[in-house]
Amino acid sequence: MRHLFLNGPVQNGPFTFATRPGKAVGIRLAAALNAILGLPPAPHLWNTVTLTGDLRHREADGPKIPRQRFEADLIADKYLPRQSPVGGIMTDTDAEVARLALEMIENNLRAGTLTISRETVPTCRTCGHMTGTGGHPCNACGSTDTGERMGLRLVAELAKDRPVLDRSDIHASHRQQPKHLQHTAGNVAERLILSRTRDHGIDLSPLGLNGLVLDPRVGVHATVLAAARRHQADTAVMTITENAANHIAAHGQHFREHDGTRLQYALHGHLPYDHTASLQPLHEAYRASQAVKDGFEAWFLPLFSLRIKAVTRPDQLPALFKQYMRAHMATLAEVDGAAFEAVQDAVSAGNTEWITDKQALANVMANCGPALATIPWV
Numbered sequence: 001m002r003h004l005f006l007n008g009p010v011q012n013g014p015f016t017f018a019t020r021p022g023k024a025v026g027i028r029l030a031a032a033l034n035a036i037l038g039l040p041p042a043p044h045l046w047n048t049v050t051l052t053g054d055l056r057h058r059e060a061d062g063p064k065i066p067r068q069r070f071e072a073d074l075i076a077d078k079y080l081p082r083q084s085p086v087g088g089i090m091t092d093t094d095a096e097v098a099r100l101a102l103e104m105i106e107n108n109l110r111a112g113t114l115t116i117s118r119e120t121v122p123t124c125r126t127c128g129h130m131t132g133t134g135g136h137p138c139n140a141c142g143s144t145d146t147g148e149r150m151g152l153r154l155v156a157e158l159a160k161d162r163p164v165l166d167r168s169d170i171h172a173s174h175r176q177q178p179k180h181l182q183h184t185a186g187n188v189a190e191r192l193i194l195s196r197t198r199d200h201g202i203d204l205s206p207l208g209l210n211g212l213v214l215d216p217r218v219g220v221h222a223t224v225l226a227a228a229r230r231h232q233a234d235t236a237v238m239t240i241t242e243n244a245a246n247h248i249a250a251h252g253q254h255f256r257e258h259d260g261t262r263l264q265y266a267l268h269g270h271l272p273y274d275h276t277a278s279l280q281p282l283h284e285a286y287r288a289s290q291a292v293k294d295g296f297e298a299w300f301l302p303l304f305s306l307r308i309k310a311v312t313r314p315d316q317l318p319a320l321f322k323q324y325m326r327a328h329m330a331t332l333a334e335v336d337g338a339a340f341e342a343v344q345d346a347v348s349a350g351n352t353e354w355i356t357d358k359q360a361l362a363n364v365m366a367n368c369g370p371a372l373a374t375i376p377w378v
């Protein structure tokens, strides 16, 4: 298998997909692209290594549930009953992710791109949390008693011979390269500390870094690569917004290739799911069935956000629904196998023009309607 699309791991925060459907765009986009390529469903990826998760677990009432289980229960609650993902769930602390992350760290230590060194970092004197610069109260316990503390840390040196993000890191055609992101992602310190103080994460004690875990911005890359490895894909394409990519790209610089598998980012925009109720009159005018209406929100809008990466405005929804319905009605015409293969090639190459081409979209609906219909809508 050449490509596999995987969602940028979603932060396991306090929401459900029913209340915050926008959180599922990356998952649905990856599912739609995999369906077009005829690939099996990929796992849904989750980011559980967060300070807010630490605090939520510490403050939870009742008997203490082990953290892994606590996170798994919170993830399960995100989905409606009987809608747990066919391809399974993978989190950024699963054993196979941790194994792969440690392998990558060891390779990087050997290559000299990562080092373990004594560093002085701002630390909370009350709870030991690394507070970061800025002199603000500790985010973990609220204490204002912070100071510099020396200790062993895992440190990344940014490569000097190449930018943080270059064209080969982005799954997009030449014309859709995100020049702004390539510029802003490079605006970081030359040395990044990749070890963190957290209750939960990929334990770095095998490297002698006791009590420290891997920075989750690195961990999400290892999660995507582990999922790709499980499916024997050569290229793992992570669906992600530009903001999120900007946040993790530098930390991922030495974690985008392992053992013949490489990771690329496919950027998508934000969608106005809170305003889809305004489509009601159009639904009636087109006598759209529930399945057709669901398809618009479950896979068409996510694909559109790959084509147009800016925020989609609520007032664009009616025109988009008409565009989608015109393609839907065109599927009654004869299926064109060669044209569908051209769409598959475009998906593999990161071209997105076909998404706004009525005939191409109609061919996609005719060829993979049943697979697309399995992408659940809430």
Ligand SMILES: [Zn+2]
Residues within 6 Å of the ligand: 124, 125, 126, 127, 128, 129, 138, 139, 140, 141, 142, 143
């Ligand atoms: Zn503290």
